[in-house]
Amino acid sequence: MNKTLLKATFKSNWGVGLIIAAVMIMYAFSIISIYDPNSLAGLTDMVKMMPKELVAAMGFEDLGTTLTTYVGNTYYNFIAILFPMIYVIIVGNRLVAKHVDSGSMAFLLSTPNSRLTIVKTQALYLLSSITAIFLLLILAAISICQAMFPGSLDIGGFLLLNLVSLLTFYAIGGITFLFSCIFNDTKQSLSFGAGVPIAFFVLNMLSNAGEQMSWLKYFTIFSLLNPTEILEKSSTTLISIIILLMISAITYTCGIVLFNRRSLPL
Amino acid sequence: MSIIKVNNLTKTYKNGKGIFDLDFSVKEGEVFGYLGPNGAGKTTTIRQLMGFTNADKGSCTIMGLDCRTQTEEIQKSVGYLPGEIAFFDNMTGEAFLKFIKEMKSIEDKSRMHDLIERFELDPSRKIRKMSKGMKQKVGIISAFMHDPEVYILDEPTSGLDPLMQRNFINLINEEKSRGKTILMSSHIFEEIDKTSDRIGVIKEGRLVTVEDVHSIKASLRKIFIVNVGNQKDIDIIKSSGLEINSVTGNQIEIVVSSNYNKFNQVLAKCNVLGIEILNQSLEQVFMKYYG
Known part of the structure; x- marks a missing residue:
C-alpha cells in the first residue's frame, strides 16, 4: 500500500462518495420519518393499491410489523442497492482502467512502487470507501430511528442487515474492480463493470416480481441480500455471508494478479 | 560496462507491428540516440524497458536487473519521460510534482525547484489547462527530479520552444558530464547531434544500424x-x-x-x-x- 497514492485517490474520489452517502441518508430519513407504528397496516394497504408487480420488484410487498422490518424491506431491497451500485461503478472504473486508458498509469509505474503496491492501494481505497459509506449510513439511520422512535429499532438485526449489504458491495465492487484491472480502455471496463451489476440488479427485481420468474434469483448476487431472512436470523444468512466473502476474495485477487501480469498499453 | 541491455527482444502486436530480435546495449555514461520513423518501434522498445509490457521473446535489463520483474528496484535509478504525457485530472502542476516527489520518496526539494526555474514553468496552473509545451516541462521535471543514474526519454523536446529545446540539450549534456546514462528517442537530428555518443536507427521493428557519432562526425x-x-x-x-x-x-x-x-x-x-x-x-x- 502507498499512502501518497491513497491520499491522491481519496482527493479525486471523495466527492462522489460523499454525494452518494448524503443521498442515501436523505432517503433513509424520509423512509423512517413516514413510519408510524400504529398505521403500518394502513401503509401496507396503501402499498397494495399500487401495481402488484412493481411493488414486489422493489421488495415492498411485505413490510413486516416492526420498524426494523419496515426499514429493511423498504430501504435495503432497493435504495441500499441502487446507490452503492452507482458509486462502485463510477469509482471502480476510475481506480485502474482510467489511469491505464489516459496514460497516467505510466507516471505511477515509473515511481519506485511495484504494480502490486499500486493496484492493491486502489483496491484498498474501494473497499474502505464502501465501508465508510455504510458506516455513515448506519450511524445516521440509527440516530434518526433513536431520535424519532426511541428503542424501536432492533439494533443487532439492523447491524447484521448492514453487514450483509456491505459484503454485497465488497463483492459487486470486486467485480467492477476486476473489469477495471483487465481492460485497456474505459469503454470496455465501464460496459462490463456497469453491465454486470446492472444485470444483477434487473434480475433481482424480476425475480422478486412474481412466482414465474423467481428462479432468476439464482443468477443474481443481490438475492443473497434478503432483508426478511436476515432479520429473521435465518441460517441462510451465514451461507450468504460466506458466498459474498468468497466472491470478494476471488474478484479482488484475480484483478490484482491479472493486472500485475498483463501487458499495459502505456 | 553496459547499463541498459536489450537481448533478442521480440514483441509482436496484433497488427503485425512490433519489434523483432532487437539487440543493443547502452554503456555507462553514454547518451544513446534512438532514431526511426513514426511507428518503427521506438516507443515499443521503451515500454519494454519500463516493464509495461511482456515480451514474446528475449529480455532486457537495466543495471543487471530484469526490466519486467524487477521494475520497482529499477525505478529507483531511472528517470522516465513518456512520449505521450497524461497526468491526473484536475491537479495543478504544483500538486502533481509534489505527488510524484512523494511517490518517489524524495526528501530534498531543491532539485525540483531548480528544474522548475530552469524551464521557467509556472506550476500553479491546472495541468488540464496547460499547453503541450508546458505539460512537456512538467513531464521533464518529473523525470529528472530524483537525480537518477539512468534516463529513458521518449521524444523529450516535443512541444518545447527553441529556447527550451536548447535549455534541455544543455541539461542533457550536464547530466552526461555527471556520468549519467541516457537513452533518448527523437526525430530532431539537431538535438541528437548535440548530445549523443552513439545512434541506433530502428526501422519496421528492426535495428538497421548503430553508429558512433564521433567517428561519423570525423568522417x-x-x-x-x-x-x-x-x-x-x-x-x-x-x-x-x-x-x-x-x-x-x-x-x-x-x-x-x-x-x-x-x-x-x-x-x-x-x-x-x-x-x-x-x-x-x-x-x-x-x-x-x-x-
Whole structure:
C-alpha cells in the first residue's frame, strides 16, 4: 500500500462518495420519518393499491410489523442497492482502467512502487470507501430511528442487515474492480463493470416480481441480500455471508494478479 | 560496462507491428540516440524497458536487473519521460510534482525547484489547462527530479520552444558530464547531434544500424564552394589532385575530408574571390534510413 497514492485517490474520489452517502441518508430519513407504528397496516394497504408487480420488484410487498422490518424491506431491497451500485461503478472504473486508458498509469509505474503496491492501494481505497459509506449510513439511520422512535429499532438485526449489504458491495465492487484491472480502455471496463451489476440488479427485481420468474434469483448476487431472512436470523444468512466473502476474495485477487501480469498499453 | 541491455527482444502486436530480435546495449555514461520513423518501434522498445509490457521473446535489463520483474528496484535509478504525457485530472502542476516527489520518496526539494526555474514553468496552473509545451516541462521535471543514474526519454523536446529545446540539450549534456546514462528517442537530428555518443536507427521493428557519432562526425566530408578569378585558376585546382565535385563557370566545388593543408596550398596559388562551406550534416547521413 502507498499512502501518497491513497491520499491522491481519496482527493479525486471523495466527492462522489460523499454525494452518494448524503443521498442515501436523505432517503433513509424520509423512509423512517413516514413510519408510524400504529398505521403500518394502513401503509401496507396503501402499498397494495399500487401495481402488484412493481411493488414486489422493489421488495415492498411485505413490510413486516416492526420498524426494523419496515426499514429493511423498504430501504435495503432497493435504495441500499441502487446507490452503492452507482458509486462502485463510477469509482471502480476510475481506480485502474482510467489511469491505464489516459496514460497516467505510466507516471505511477515509473515511481519506485511495484504494480502490486499500486493496484492493491486502489483496491484498498474501494473497499474502505464502501465501508465508510455504510458506516455513515448506519450511524445516521440509527440516530434518526433513536431520535424519532426511541428503542424501536432492533439494533443487532439492523447491524447484521448492514453487514450483509456491505459484503454485497465488497463483492459487486470486486467485480467492477476486476473489469477495471483487465481492460485497456474505459469503454470496455465501464460496459462490463456497469453491465454486470446492472444485470444483477434487473434480475433481482424480476425475480422478486412474481412466482414465474423467481428462479432468476439464482443468477443474481443481490438475492443473497434478503432483508426478511436476515432479520429473521435465518441460517441462510451465514451461507450468504460466506458466498459474498468468497466472491470478494476471488474478484479482488484475480484483478490484482491479472493486472500485475498483463501487458499495459502505456 | 553496459547499463541498459536489450537481448533478442521480440514483441509482436496484433497488427503485425512490433519489434523483432532487437539487440543493443547502452554503456555507462553514454547518451544513446534512438532514431526511426513514426511507428518503427521506438516507443515499443521503451515500454519494454519500463516493464509495461511482456515480451514474446528475449529480455532486457537495466543495471543487471530484469526490466519486467524487477521494475520497482529499477525505478529507483531511472528517470522516465513518456512520449505521450497524461497526468491526473484536475491537479495543478504544483500538486502533481509534489505527488510524484512523494511517490518517489524524495526528501530534498531543491532539485525540483531548480528544474522548475530552469524551464521557467509556472506550476500553479491546472495541468488540464496547460499547453503541450508546458505539460512537456512538467513531464521533464518529473523525470529528472530524483537525480537518477539512468534516463529513458521518449521524444523529450516535443512541444518545447527553441529556447527550451536548447535549455534541455544543455541539461542533457550536464547530466552526461555527471556520468549519467541516457537513452533518448527523437526525430530532431539537431538535438541528437548535440548530445549523443552513439545512434541506433530502428526501422519496421528492426535495428538497421548503430553508429558512433564521433567517428561519423570525423568522417563527414566538407564541400567548399570556391569562386575564383578566371579559367586559369580553375585549371590549377583541377590539376592539383583535390577532389572536385563540379565546376560551373568560375565556381568550383571542392570536397575536403582531411587534406586541409593541401587545400590551402592550392588555393594560395589562385585568385580567390569567395569561399562558401557546405556542411554535410548527420541528418544527411541518417536520412537514408528513413523513407
